[in-house]
Amino acid sequence: MENKAENGVRGKESLSAEVMIFGDSVCAQRIAANLVDNGIGVCLAAGNGSSPASIIQDRVQWLSDTRLNHCHGFAGNFTLQIDHGHNQLKKTVQAIVVAEDDSRSPNYSQYRLTPGLRVVGLSDLEEKLKHSMTESFSGTDTRIVLLCGWRKDAHPSVARRMLEGCLQLQAQPGVSTYFMTGNMKVASAGSEELVHKAKQAGTVFFKFTGVFPTIQPQENGYFTIDYPDESTRNTFQLTADWVVVDETIEPANHLELLIQKLGIDQDHIGFAQSDNVRRLSNFTNRRGIFVAGGSRGVLSHAEQLADADQVSLNVLSFLGDLDGEPLAGVTIKQGLCARCLTCVRLCPHRAIEVGSRITVITEACQSCGICTAGCPGRAIEMEGVHIGLETIQRMNHLLAITFVEKPRIVVFGCMRSAGQSHTLIQVSGQALPEGVGFVEIPCGGTIAGRHLLGAFEAGADGVMLCICHTDNCQSEIGNVVARKRAESTRDLLASAGVETERLRIVSLSANMGNEFVYRIKAFIKDIVLLNNPQKENKNG
Amino acid sequence: MAENQPIHIEALNPDCCNQWLYQQDACLTCAMCASVCPVAGVDNYDPRKMVRMVSLGMVDQVVQSRWPWICTMCGKCEQSCPMGIDISDLTRKIRSLREGKHVPGILSKGLAAALETGNNLSLPKEDFIFILEDVGDEVAEEPGLEGFTVPIDKKGARILTTIHNKLVNTHTEDLKPWWRIFHAAGEDWTIASDNWEGTTWGYFTGDDEAMKVMAGRIVENMRRLEIDTLLWPE
Numbered sequence: 048m049e050n051k052a053e054n055g056v057r058g059k060e061s062l063s064a065e066v067m068i069f070g071d072s073v074c075a076q077r078i079a080a081n082l083v084d085n086g087i088g089v090c091l092a093a094g095n096g097s098s099p100a101s102i103i104q105d106r107v108q109w110l111s112d113t114r115l116n117h118c119h120g121f122a123g124n125f126t127l128q129i130d131h132g133h134n135q136l137k138k139t140v141q142a143i144v145v146a147e148d149d150s151r152s153p154n155y156s157q158y159r160l161t162p163g164l165r166v167v168g169l170s171d172l173e174e175k176l177k178h179s180m181t182e183s184f185s186g187t188d189t190r191i192v193l194l195c196g197w198r199k200d201a202h203p204s205v206a207r208r209m210l211e212g213c214l215q216l217q218a219q220p221g222v223s224t225y226f227m228t229g230n231m232k233v234a235s236a237g238s239e240e241l242v243h244k245a246k247q248a249g250t251v252f253f254k255f256t257g258v259f260p261t262i263q264p265q266e267n268g269y270f271t272i273d274y275p276d277e278s279t280r281n282t283f284q285l286t287a288d289w290v291v292v293d294e295t296i297e298p299a300n301h302l303e304l305l306i307q308k309l310g311i312d313q314d315h316i317g318f319a320q321s322d323n324v325r326r327l328s329n330f331t332n333r334r335g336i337f338v339a340g341g342s343r344g345v346l347s348h349a350e351q352l353a354d355a356d357q358v359s360l361n362v363l364s365f366l367g368d369l370d371g372e373p374l375a376g377v378t379i380k381q382g383l384c385a386r387c388l389t390c391v392r393l394c395p396h397r398a399i400e401v402g403s404r405i406t407v408i409t410e411a412c413q414s415c416g417i418c419t420a421g422c423p424g425r426a427i428e429m430e431g432v433h434i435g436l437e438t439i440q441r442m443n444h445l446l447a448i449t450f451v452e453k454p455r456i457v458v459f460g461c462m463r464s465a466g467q468s469h470t471l472i473q474v475s476g477q478a479l480p481e482g483v484g485f486v487e488i489p490c491g492g493t494i495a496g497r498h499l500l501g502a503f504e505a506g507a508d509g510v511m512l513c514i515c516h517t518d519n520c521q522s523e524i525g526n527v528v529a530r531k532r533a534e535s536t537r538d539l540l541a542s543a544g545v546e547t548e549r550l551r552i553v554s555l556s557a558n559m560g561n562e563f564v565y566r567i568k569a570f571i572k573d574i575v576l577l578n579n580p581q582k583e584n585k586n587g
Numbered sequence: 588m589a590e591n592q593p594i595h596i597e598a599l600n601p602d603c604c605n606q607w608l609y610q611q612d613a614c615l616t617c618a619m620c621a622s623v624c625p626v627a628g629v630d631n632y633d634p635r636k637m638v639r640m641v642s643l644g645m646v647d648q649v650v651q652s653r654w655p656w657i658c659t660m661c662g663k664c665e666q667s668c669p670m671g672i673d674i675s676d677l678t679r680k681i682r683s684l685r686e687g688k689h690v691p692g693i694l695s696k697g698l699a700a701a702l703e704t705g706n707n708l709s710l711p712k713e714d715f716i717f718i719l720e721d722v723g724d725e726v727a728e729e730p731g732l733e734g735f736t737v738p739i740d741k742k743g744a745r746i747l748t749t750i751h752n753k754l755v756n757t758h759t760e761d762l763k764p765w766w767r768i769f770h771a772a773g774e775d776w777t778i779a780s781d782n783w784e785g786t787t788w789g790y791f792t793g794d795d796e797a798m799k800v801m802a803g804r805i806v807e808n809m810r811r812l813e814i815d816t817l818l819w820p821e
Contacts, residue, residue: 188597223597233615242615246612246613247612249601251596251601254616277616278616278636278639279636279639279640279643279645280631280636281640282592282594283595283596284593284594284595285596
């Protein structure tokens with residue numbers, strides 16, 4: 048495999064690696080150590096001028112002062128252009144791991160404070176405690192106030208660190224600690240115990256939800272803190288020697304650039320992993336690109352280490368499967384392709400290559416079919432997927448013979464949710480109601496308006512489209528585009544004088560066998576009423 | 588409480604009560620207790636406020652307030668507390684810290700009378716016996732209860748029963764159902780002529796010592812009259 052990597056190197060320095068890790072965090076270094084232990088060549092690109100820890104020294108290629116310029120290629124064969132100091136490197140790797148540290152900044156402004164001698168951020172406090180630089184805190188009658196999550200809840204991992212710091216301070220001779228918090232998620236692992244320990248150690252807690260204390264710096268550097276206490280309804284005053292502020296954990300500044308260059312999805316905060324359960328724990332929308340630790344969210348130190356071990360397993364498994372069978376092929380008929388780039392824009396997996404021709408990168412393609420349904424020229428075909436008019440007509444032929452009096456229902460369902468639920472029904476000895484034809488599709492996004500209309504054209508009385516729940520789509524946007532396409536199909540039905548209720552969109556998960564049947568039965572009931580409007584009156 | 592002047596937290600001693608076993612420091616200030624308390628709002632009282640003040644070392648203020656005496660001891664606060672704080676016991680403890688003469692009137696007088704005379708009313712022994720015998724005579728006039736007498740100080744009886752002071756004061760009619768049942772059941776029972784009081788207001792004032800004295804007197808009656816079984820309706 049090392050030879051394969053050599054081939055891609057074009058820069059001054061010839062480097063051999065199978066996996067590129069971005070970041071020099073503790074998490075990144077642990078991933079590097081894990082992979083090297085498994086005989087995998089690793090290159091680690093640090094943004095700044097840091098140097099490796101001893102566990103990986105001399106075993107990995109360590110590039111400091113780097114900046115990713117361009118990422119080209121696909122799972123198993125990524126080519127990276129990296130600025131390295133004044134040089135440019137080109138590296139070819141099989142997999143990429145983004146494991147940059149998060150960025151931590153003290154919340155001075157949340158407490159209307161400015162950085163100062165007697166105002167300490169949480170990370171600074173931890174450094175001081177780690178290096179036993181606590182003598183400045185001890186002394187007779189030293190009062191330290193810890194400020195945690197007033198106007199914005201502190202992340203549970205931050206709150207826990209505040210509590211841990213508080214406990215250590217309280218243990219110093221002559222120190223009294225006061226913990227002033229907003230709403231705190233004590234239900235998160237270990238928090239309640241820490242609160243309890245701190246209270247036992249003598250920390251005094253105050254909680255605020257609406258009105259917050261005012262903190263006035265005094266001339267001697269101390270602080271006067273005035274606050275109305277919500278539970279006792281008394282006004283209190285405290286003079287503090289030190290104030291410790293919590294911090295906000297955000298994506299590192301340069302993560303944005305990496306995300307952009309690598310073409311991976313972000314979550315709502317800006318971390319390099321979308322809010323999608325299918326991405327857990329370390330996957331991205333792109334095959335072969337993984338994300339870990341402080342790059343994918345706010346993780347505690349222990350969680351980051353666990354994440355490093357998990358992503359190492361994921362990478363090893365990915366490398367082991369590289370020579371395996373590719374997924375069902377998606378092909379672009381060149382004669383029909385107008386190079387409109389709709390497919391490039393739609394593909395959540397970055398599997399469309401724009402070259403002299405537009406082609407599908409088999410190694411990156413996840414066979415969701417979002418491009419096939421979106422292609423205005425119908426130039427893209429998926430092997431083994433038949434959901435067009437003919438398929439439905441064949442099915443309808445069967446329906447027509449067997450169930451003349453029943454409404455004809457066509458159900459399209461994603462193989463990851465409705466498909467699984469359908470299997471669940473079958474293995475538990477149940478069957479779908481009579482007159483229902485189920486068409487399993489690779490993804491909700493495989494369905495175009497023409498497929499839905501085709502089902503009506505073939506004689507269906509009702510069409511149900513089953514997609515995955517929000518933030519549950521393997522292809523990120525499959526359920527979103529499916530919903531959009533179905534809704535615009537409804538408009539078409541309305542303009543043709545067909546009741547829009549005949550097309551229903553539902554979302555399911557994989558374990559909803561009974562609910563799947565229930566939803567179909569309810570749909571049939573409504574379609575029967577639409578077919579026989581008088582029936583309701585007669586019965587009523 | 589004076590709301591104008593800020594309270595200097597550093598002058599308080601939050602450690603003062605950390606040896607108490609009521610878990611008041613576990614309070615998360617969720618206010619479940621305040622939301623279920625039937626007297627929350629009276630004199631600005633609510634259980635959370637009391638718990639928090641104790642936890643902050645403001646015990647004196649709580650002891651001096653009317654709050655612990657507004658509480659009806661219903662215990663709903665304690666049932667709803669997610670942290671298992673023993674709020675009722677804490678309230679009793681606070682009540683116990685009030686100096687005797689400052690305990691609210693009737694409780695303080697009744698308890699003092701009980702400790703001195705054996706019952707909350709200071710009812711003399713001869714009056715007590717007179718009332719019992721008078722009610723006994725009325726019962727004996729009822730059909731089927733001819734010849735009924737009240738067994739007082741009967742040595743070796745099977746059951747000793749105590750009397751709530753109101754039954755020999757304003758509610759004498761309420762004595763009769765008990766006695767009818769004893770008679771119908773052929774029960775061998777008796778009432779002590781001294782220290783017959785069944786209530787002990789030390790429960791309400793948080794005075795455990797007084798409770799011990801009152802209970803000890805009942806035990807002493809059982810020893811004196813050689814009775815094994817106590818019927819203690821209070």
